[in-house]
Amino acid sequence: MELFYILLFGALSLVVATLELSKSSKDRITTSSAFNSFKNNYLVVYSLMMAGDWLQGPYVYFLYSHYGFDKGDIGRLFIAGFGSSMLFGTIVGSLADKQGRKRACVTYCITYILSCITKHSPQYKVLMVGRILGGIATSLLFSAFESWLVAEHNKRGFEAQWLSLTFSKAIFLGNGLIAILSGLFANALADNLGFGPVSPFDAAACFLAIGMAIILSSWTENYGDPSESKDLLTQFKGAATAIASDEKIALLGAIQSLFEGSMYTFVFLWTPALSPNEESIPHGFIFATFMLSSMLGSSIASRLMTRASIRVESYMQIVFVISAFTLLLPIITSLLVSPSSVKGGSISLSGSIQLFGFCVFEACVGLFWPSIMKMRSQYIPEEARSTIMNFFRIPLNIFVCIVLYNVNAFPITVMFGMCSIFLFMASILQRRLMVVSEMHKKPEDWSAMKEDPDEEPLNYDQ
Secondary structure, three states, X not given: OOHHHHHHHHHHHHHHHHHHXXXXXXXXXXXXXXXXXHHXXXXXXXXXXXXXXXXXXXXXXXXXXXXXXXXXXXXXXXXXXXXXXXXHXXXXXXXXXXXXXXXXXXXXXXXXXXHHHHOOOOOHHHHHHHHHXXXXXXXXXXXXXXXXXXXXXXXXXXXXXXXXXXXXXXXXXXXXHHHHHHHHHHHHHHHHOOOOOOHHHHHHHHHHXXXXXXXHHHOOOOOOOOOOOOOHHHHHHHHHHHHHHOHHHHHHHHHHHHHHHHHXXXXXXXXXXXXXXXXXXXXXXXXXXXXXXXXXHHHHHHHHHOOOOOOHHHHHHHHHHHHHHHOOHHHHHHHHOOOOOOOOOOOOHHHHHHHHHHHHHHHHHHHHHHHHHXXXXXXXXXXXXXXXXXXXXXXXXXXXXXXXXXXXXXXXXXXXXHHHXXXXXXXXXXXXXXXXXXXXXXXXXXXXXXXXXXXXXXXXXX
């Protein structure tokens, strides 16, 4: 492995370790033993769930390529996953609110394990079924677990500020440390030990099964709105009412869709961007480096969110601008650095510059996750939390499907340029969200508005 990768990984490790070890009392929150026990249980489960997801990440594209499919075929498989998430996500989110978030989390485990099993088949139709199952699982991962956590946290009477601690720790571990270990473990299984590119998916299924056992044995059930009188259509209408009647929720959904749409497009594009001439790059190690960068971002976020004087709505504007610039680097390097025409070999100068920029982008991702979680906990009403969160994913999945469907029609620089534009738009909308949130002390009671549409909404001045 080239010295460049090791130096980059080592430098990031040093920065993260320094940030974590230098935390002062101002960066820490005093909590109760009951909360710590609850938090640690959730973090163990969340880390296992994310291990099941991250183990697959570095080798999804590579496995499909290994089976002989070209970029267009692989793009359609990715489209199936995002399309499945779009079509079924809102339904499973509503079922989670009504039938129980614990059941939804168990369903995630079962669905994703089945998706992993399909990776053993080189048949395109079987892989397509696996992507559909994976899309359903992804919708549950990014809604049911967070919804269960917020509801259980409030039900047990813990302080609202402590929720930010759980969010930042979950991202630091699940999207940071666990992702790094998963990337290295996947690389060891597939390359060093020679088990092949399907072995990380088998390991993922094992971790998911362990997590499911802990959920079944230690979690209690909670619901959004268990009312028998409310069917799925009524829940959809209620969620739509919440989004339409509260500008803060609508802005939050747009911001999330723009950022996550760019992020998931980046997941598809980083491999061909760093190896346009089939350069030999260590996929698992680079993936681990990205996750270390995300860990750095979540560490910074944990410090920012413990300070009452710093608002999430404020610093996220800067995060979106920085992330937009980093995805412009493939365009900038294509103009300033002469492209290499040699097939194979090591990573090029252009690729090295882009890799550094992509690490900065991943640090922004690490800042984004706990910050968006905190804003969702503040603005989204509890009774339809999972439904609304999956509503947010509809424009996200449409955007990604369009990009992937046209993956062969546009140069890679054009797609990165589109992502950069969307991130600048997210920054503008984040500015608007900050302005609107300052006008109100707390979100408007949308459920009351739904019951009496003629009544004027209450304004809560600061």
